[in-house]
Amino acid sequence: xxxxxxxxxxxxxxxxxxxxxxxxxxxxxxxxxxxxxxxxxxxxxxxxxxxxxxxxxxxxxxxxxxxxxxxxxxxxxxxxxxxxxxxxxxxxxxxxxxxxxxxxxxxxxxx
Amino acid sequence: xxxxxxxxxxxxxxxxxxxxxxxxxxxxxxxxxxxxxxxxxxxxxxxxxxxxxxxxxxxxxxxxxxxxxxxxxxxxxxxxxxxxxxxxxxxxxxxxxxxxxxxxxxxxxxxxxx
Numbered sequence: 001x002x003x004x005x006x007x008x009x010x011x012x013x014x015x016x017x018x019x020x021x022x023x024x025x026x027x028x029x030x031x032x033x034x035x036x037x038x039x040x041x042x043x044x045x046x047x048x049x050x051x052x053x054x055x056x057x058x059x060x061x062x063x064x065x066x067x068x069x070x071x072x073x074x075x076x077x078x079x080x081x082x083x084x085x086x087x088x089x090x091x092x093x094x095x096x097x098x099x100x101x102x103x104x105x106x107x108x109x110x111x
Numbered sequence: 112x113x114x115x116x117x118x119x120x121x122x123x124x125x126x127x128x129x130x131x132x133x134x135x136x137x138x139x140x141x142x143x144x145x146x147x148x149x150x151x152x153x154x155x156x157x158x159x160x161x162x163x164x165x166x167x168x169x170x171x172x173x174x175x176x177x178x179x180x181x182x183x184x185x186x187x188x189x190x191x192x193x194x195x196x197x198x199x200x201x202x203x204x205x206x207x208x209x210x211x212x213x214x215x216x217x218x219x220x221x222x223x224x225x
Contacts, residue, residue: 034213043115043202043216044154098144098167099214101154 004088009106012082018075020105022088025069033064034091034099035073037084044087044101047073078109113137115217117203123223124193132188132220136205143186144206144214145170145178149199157201160186193224 005023012018024033035047048055048062050071055062061074075082087104116135124130136143145157159167160180171177175193180186190197200221204214 036213038154043204043218044214046213046215049213098156098159100156101146103153 004090004102006086006088006102006105008103009108011108011110012075012078014080014109014111015077018078018082018107018109020073020075020086020088020107021070022073023070024088024090027068027090029068031090031092033062033068033071034089035060035062036087036089036099036101037082038087038104039081039084047086078107080109080111083107083109115203115205115215117201117217117220119220120218121221121223123225126195126224127192129189129191130193130222132190132201132222134186134188134203134205134217136184136186136203137215138184140205140207140215141183142206142208142214143180144204145186145188146202146204147199148202148219154202157188190222193222195224198222198224 003026032049032051034049036044037047038044048057048060050062050064052064052068064071085104085106087101089099091099118133141162143160146154148154156170158165158171158178162183163180175191178188200219202216202219204216206214
């Protein structure tokens with residue numbers, strides 16, 4: 001898998017936008033960027049993925065830089081329930097295409 | 112089913128006993144993955160199934176661990192002669208296939224070896 005780098009932890013005030021960065025400078029042209037999160041004691045939850053265009057769904061927005069070397073996950077109005085570990089993953093295409101989870105970013109949303 | 116179902120949700124076993132963990136993936140999902148997560152640690156890949164075959168078993172930690180999948184559906188992870196270091200949450204995920212699709216994870220089985 002292409003290596004990703006994320007901050008260990010971040011804090012955000014409830015109701016504010018949470019912007020979670022991820023560096024993936026070794027990403028290849030056909031590799032997607034995936035974001036998952038894991039709320040305490042639950043299985044990881046898919047959030048969003050993208051290749052080169054910005055993406056938005058009901059959970060979040062994903063902004064990918066033009067050179068694709070970094071991306072930002074945006075939770076537009078963070079709630080206390082968004083407190084979780086957020087994983088940015090760039091799986092290698094082909095083979096088992098397994099997701100390799102790093103340490104992620106622990107996001108704490110404060111009241 | 113609507114989601115990935117795992118059973119049991121909790122299992123306490125004595126050291127040296129064998130255990131079987133079950134995963135029922137989303138209907139039609141051809142890919143199935145097993146992970147484990149020890150307390151306070153990240154997710155560790157164990158094994159990948161495509162249909163009934165397992166082309167990637169690289170994450171199985173020892174020969175005490177084995178898994179099978181039948182009918183392209185249900186999978187069973189078996190741990191023989193359990194050790195205390197096997198205590199963890201074992202997570203199963205399924206997918207239609209990668210590229211444009213991600214995984215859906217189950218809620219996991221919490222295994223405690225005493």
